[in-house]
Amino acid sequence: MGGERPGTEVSRTSQERKHYGPEEKVAILHKHLVEKVAVSQVCEEHGLSPNVFYRWQKEFFENGAAAFRRNSRDSKSEKLTGEVERLRAKLAKKDEVIAELLSEHVALKKSLGEI
Numbered sequence: 001m002g003g004e005r006p007g008t009e010v011s012r013t014s015q016e017r018k019h020y021g022p023e024e025k026v027a028i029l030h031k032h033l034v035e036k037v038a039v040s041q042v043c044e045e046h047g048l049s050p051n052v053f054y055r056w057q058k059e060f061f062e063n064g065a066a067a068f069r070r071n072s073r074d075s076k077s078e079k080l081t082g083e084v085e086r087l088r089a090k091l092a093k094k095d096e097v098i099a100e101l102l103s104e105h106v107a108l109k110k111s112l113g114e115i
Contacts, residue, residue: 018047020046025056025060026060028042028046028048028053028056029053029056029057029060031045032053032057033057039054
């Protein structure tokens with residue numbers, strides 16, 4: 001193995017990092033916060049370092065308010081959807097007016113012999 005110093009071993013069987021999704025992270029935090037399982041035990045069960053656990057816990061509490069903002073986000077979405085529909089109807093009405101004016105304009109040009 002080139003580049004390695006004699007007498008040193010490189011571990012080829014080191015564990016790969018596991019990626020935990022949001023639901024898994026909450027479930028892991030739940031074990032400690034609600035089920036009162038010791039942090040050391042939760043970390044051991046899931047192969048986590050306590051630093052990772054506590055970072056997740058910090059993020060969880062810092063972003064917890066977002067869970068309660070969901071309703072206002074839905075309300076804002078409904079408001080925007082209503083506005084989009086209103087604007088589409090207004091645009092369709094303007095298209096009708098433009099088509100009518102263009103038709104009258106063509107008829108006037110024909111009557112004047114310009115077309």
